[in-house]
Amino acid sequence: MTHRQLERLNKLEIRDLSLSILGEVGKRQSVVNYLITQTEGNTFYIIETLRMLAVSTGRLENIGRITLPIGLVSQGMLAIARRRLERLPLDAQPTLRLAAVIGREIDFDLLRYYDDELDYDDWLMACADSALLLVSDGRWRFAHDKLREGILSGIAPDQLPRLHQMAAVALEALYPGNAAYHARLLEHWRMSNDPAKVVHYALLDGKHSVRTGDFIASRERLLPTLDYLRQFTGVDHAQMTILALIAQMEEKTGDDIASRAHYEQSLAFAQYLGHPQGEAAAKLGLARLANRQGDSADAIALAIQALDSYRQQADLSGIIEGLQALNNIYYTQLQLEAAERCLSEALSIAQTLQDDHIMASILVDLGRVAFRQKQFDAGQAYASQALVLQERINDQDGISQSLNLLHLFADRLEDKPRARYYAEASLEIAERIGNRQMVIMLTGNLATWFANEQQYAASRTQFQRAIALERQANLPNLLANHLAALAQVEILMDDWTAARRAVYEWLETAQRINNVRAQIHGFYALIDLALHHQKPRKAAKWLGVLVEHAPMAFRDEAELTRLQAACITALGVDAAQAAIAEGRAAEFDSVVTHILAHWWEDETTETEATGNDDVTLSDEATV
Template structure:
């Protein structure tokens, strides 16, 4: 509150949010703060659609109906949301202080948004402040490396003197008062404030404390005793409602309380609880004045009381907020605590799918795994969709083996339910995973099977997406004619269905085929179309990938300076969204452009960083492509044998992609003609002895100094 007051006095806008523990919706700590930020900002229609999942009343804020943002993959949706919040903050010209409390209860995705914003605020008039209990989340600072930690340990004697003077005035600095406070509280801030409050009640008012006879011992029994004494000040007839309020959370929703307890006199209850300093009004909302008070009430409940109160809470939410997406996670929590497994299963499955749609993978995983444990209480279709959602979550988290198992189980269950759409969706994800793992025959089989089912069911949207995935498989194995056919048919279908994200992807894929065929002007036209679609739906990764791909086309057209600029733009976006594979790709392309521009130092630096990232994230095909370009840099430096060895290593690697193989062969042929037969033989033998684990140390370090000067 002191930080908030100082900020307001200085003219800053203060926004607050609070994590609420179990049963919270995705991004719960941010919802209140972003609501007010949106109210104070110029929100575009596209931005409003992106924010709607966490600002449900955005329609009222902007004064017009707001639809949902175009569908993109969950990770892309999360990045799009983060970018929208960033854009709101970038509009502010005056200072903004954002205070987020109780972050020890925050979900991983809320912390990810905080980490994202913390990287941007050095360039903005924004101060981010968070509070957390280090005993409940000791590793929290490791998730927020850009933020500084200020530990609020027990107060020193000097700090007690200053705080006492602030609370009691000049007389609060008297040695007999400060020594008493130090002795009784040992610097515990909660104890100190509670002791002063209690003494003020005995003295009649705050400024009389320093003139009263101070008791020998005022606090005994620790925190629990102090809290119990505060709770006991609320009259007995109001205690049951106090317990019910604690069940809902620290912040009170008066509509829910009235629904759960229709006969309650809320005004009288609020007045009594406020007088006892158990409740207070903060930023226009009633809440428990300290979370220790709510904790005490929850811990004092019997098992029967706890179950009954959670049941009443769930019923109240269903009545006051029917079919509200914002309250699904809370309903899952309350029904679980009430012991109603059937109702819990219903809501926890919905909450997991909701979390997945918002890109909250970790939260989705926890909720969907709980739903899986209760699947015997679900109908067949819901159980199949549960496995599909959990499989997609594991795919998004890179847990490919488990994702494959779950998706195959989902396929079997959808087949039993004769759900063609579910089957086709599951098969598409299985095909995508097989493609990512380099199992191209399996990928083609899954996707063709899914396409046949989607066409039979006349599911045009799924058919368009499956065709695009088949095109990617064909392109990866070098069947460019088949890839073009798939991409063109996919584009036609997705255009008819209005899938703007899919259209952008298909256009980008067709552009890449045009580039391979040497149709560079056509490739540029298609990439620029794709770029406009990706920008329209707010798919930042799509924008970044298209920028660096367009840069490759500009290289082929001889526009090297423009290519370098495009790769740098793509790299900036990839770093901003934390897309490491994309960053490695953009760095590789940047290194190649710099090599062509004879900016050798920058080329070496970009390629070295690209290779390091590719190795860290274990993307061997990309690492091999980077090594092929680095071989060119080595040859430019006169290290022909080393360059030849590297090319031989790449050409013989089992995970080399067709495009990389063709490039390596072309360069190797030219290099072989330049070298003597013994020198090429030496390069061949050395290349066959190399391993990916040793290449970096052997070439990047040893040969760095051999590049021509920048």
């Protein structure tokens, strides 16, 4: 019998077919992407998948409102797999079943591990004649993953664990210690019901995934593993560690609520077990979450507790992690000298460990501090060194961070084409691995780049996108930072009403997390607003506050000179200097409280007296 290969539907054709069956819900991107992944464009499988979804949800129109399940296999799909398998000679079927357990692609080394005498050329031809296997890109594979799933569904339940065990034993024998196979080994041992092996590979896979940036897929493997282990005794230590790994992945992907819950569960296990290092790891995770949500006091307390515990245990890697967590807290507060002290100690310890991942992460942190100190050449060197190490170990998350730093340094060193290349490359990786906070930071940095290139509409769009994500993810430090920057862009676009809204939300957000000093660059827009609304005395006083309290990271001498000249033009030299001196002498927190409490009282009619042609965007890039 000759089998005719039907053309697969492309993305547009799949959308049109889905639309014709489901109506408007059928063209939703989530539904179309699901059909592409599950059916590979096979018309029969598309229709069967939609029918199965309708059965499971009750109505076709409900499909777009639920989380779509993975691995649906209908009776029609099973029937196809069964008919094709029946056409295969009986002596060829056991090998095909083992191949189906191993995966979509045919791994001849694994098959030969158990049967080295089989004529695989004849076996392949028989499978191809039965339309079960085909060649794709020079490799033999199942003609469709639904066929493979159908064959798996037809294997007797008492035989399936044995086949998974066979696959796992062969993988261990042929690829010993190869991290690329840890995820597959985890699944095979779980399906063969071997909890000791499951624990072993869950920990290996989870730790490797955190280091390489495989956050989303690894979390999806570890969650069912955690459920599986709960039926056994004597695995509390493993559960503690797996919970912390899952929490760390959720921290990276921006699911702070789930991350906090899993860190707290890990902490409870550690306290129950009397495991100080497990307790310290969970506290550091909670410290990082507290820091990015604006609770610096709680963050510092937790980080210090964890660091002290690691010091007592003489755990060098843990000490470094604790020092880096403290560095990040101090960095967020722009306490750069304290941040540097933490990194200096961390670097001296790391040099004794010879661990590329740890060394690269410290170099990235040093680069971030150097950027805020405007030591651009030194910072660029740190980022370049980190990138070399990260590429060597395939640390995708780290590569994204280093590329972001290189973007910032290239931009400050006036290498505009390279700056944009680094930014887009970093963003592509961050989006692919699901590092939500990094995506937000990079979106803001692209917005700054557009503003510096005088592409203000594009800059506004990117800032608004970042701000929407920050509100959704509850990231007040980043939110305040980007609101201040957006206000300056709105001024550059002559939208003073939008600028006022952004400035007020900036100040309210920064005060709520007690971090106005580290977000002080919003004062540039605040002063421009006062000048625009013909309130030059307020502008001069606020300029004095900015001059007195702005750290080096946010001192833009050209902007300060421009604003001072505008105040002098409006008030005269003596009055302007007196108001500036008053601002410099004022107590900072009292000024901020007064501004919020008396926001724009006695406002006069808006005029265009001051103009905005010479306004430039102050330095608020996020690193």
